[in-house]
Amino acid sequence: MFLEHVNLVVDDLExxxxxxxxxxxxxxxxxxxxxxxxxxxxxxxxxxxxxHYIAFSDHGEGSNRKIAGHQVGLAHFAYVVQDLASVVERLAQAGYQIDKQGENHPFRRNVYFIDPAGFEVEFVQYLSDLPEERNSH
Known part of the structure; x- marks a missing residue:
């Protein structure tokens, strides 16, 4: 089983x-x-x-939910990546900065960005193939 796509409504496709x-x-x-x-x-x-893909539609109105708030809605979604440093570097070169660092963990590294539509996106790199290590708190 895997998630094929997410459908996000935005106000500016480009x-x-x-x-x-x-x-x-x-x-x-x-x-x-x-x-x-x-x-x-x-x-x-x-x-x-x-x-895998993201379906984007450009008919959005208003603002996305406040990430630090308590409104019902999407909190964030995450992508597992092989090289977190490369993703961070590409996003930095494109003008995007990390919104927050993930917790210090021996078996994973993760960071959070806010995309231009206001969605929080997590990128995570696992440093172990063992589920009990990857998923430990």
């Missing part, structure tokens, strides 16, 4: 694609289109690789 292209340079727009969502026109893209 800004959000700039962030995810820096994080995942091997991803591409798999497909795109235009349509209507409950009476409002929208553009959409599926950005990813052959197995």
């Amino acid at each position: 800004k959000v694609l700039h962030f995810y292209r820096a994080a995942f340079p091997h991803w591409k727009i798999r497909t795109s289109g235009e349509g209507e969502w409950y009476g409002k026109p929208r553009k959409w893209v599926h950005f990813g690789d052959d197995y």
